[in-house]
Amino acid sequence: AKALTEHLPMMWLAARQTPDFRTINRFRSERLKPLMDTLFSALTHLLIKEGYVDGSSYFLDGTKIEANANKYTFVWKKSVQKYEEKLQLKIDEMLQEIEKQVELDRIQIQQETNAEEKRISxxxxxxxxxxxxxxxxxxxxxxxxxxxxxxxxxxxxxxxxxxxxxxxxxxxxxxxxxxxxxxxxxxxx
Known part of the structure; x- marks a missing residue:
């Protein structure tokens, strides 16, 4: 929501519309919900594969990953499979945590709205x-x-x-x- 008011490329993409952050979050959490898990997982894998993100926090000690510096290093297939499984589990945990936070935010917003409605003008x-x-x-x-x-x-x-x-x-x-x-x-x- 902030980028839609500050950054020209975002303004162009949004056709100079400035939806509220709640509207953006509602769109993301309601309409894109079936796609978000798959998209998040695929994007994470792509970023790690392209080297934009360091996935070292998901590796076990001793895992061999092919490096650009030495063309003779190799990767064990089972290690890569284990790594991908653990990465997927970690991503699933992160998604569950995100959903929990979104639900808490929704409850808080609803409570604030109810408090606003009860307030006498x-x-x-x-x-x-x-x-x-x-x-x-x-x-x-x-x-x-x-x-x-x-x-x-x-x-x-x-x-x-x-x-x-x-x-x-x-x-x-x-x-x-x-x-x-x-x-x-x-x-x-």
């Missing part, structure tokens, strides 16, 4: 604060319009369950939203 909080404010203003105006003292008392008694709502509104307007504005640059309304 500042716009929602502002809308809630506005609706609570409007409701409280409406109730207060109803009480002020009432002329009878006993009826006012009855209305105030009926509004006692709204005390927690007033407290929530106060917390939203004096604490939560100002901190969100300060930390996340939310425009004031």
């Amino acid at each position: 500042s716009e929602v909080l502002q809308a809630v604060a506005r609706s609570v404010e409007q409701e409280l203003i409406k109730r207060d105006e109803q009480i002020k319009e009432t002329a009878d003292h006993k009826e006012k008392q009855a209305q105030k008694q009926a509004l006692k369950p709204l005390k927690p709502l007033r407290k929530i509104y106060r917390t939203l307007t004096t604490d939560t939203l100002p901190r969100l504005r300060k930390n996340a640059f939310i425009p004031t309304t």
Whole structure:
């Protein structure tokens, strides 16, 4: 994904499209999965055969491999077969480890996505604060319009369950939203 934004040959190959690294990984792990093991194995064998990669970590001590320096050195067929079998086992282990890491990454991304979805946005909080404010203003105006003292008392008694709502509104307007504005640059309304 980084190369698609920095290297001209990669930009040309991708037709100047810049897919996200998750998109590239999803394509590799879902659509190319049947081909990846074979491709990885063949590429590794080719690189070792052409001398681009040193496969010494896969050899046993005493294994004879033909060298360019001496045309009279020889390679035992059984040694080469053992080497290829061990190399294939090592490649299979590496592929399993890669698949395990991809699965862990997928789980982590899913958990991050779920956490993002559970997070309440500042716009929602502002809308809630506005609706609570409007409701409280409406109730207060109803009480002020009432002329009878006993009826006012009855209305105030009926509004006692709204005390927690007033407290929530106060917390939203004096604490939560100002901190969100300060930390996340939310425009004031």
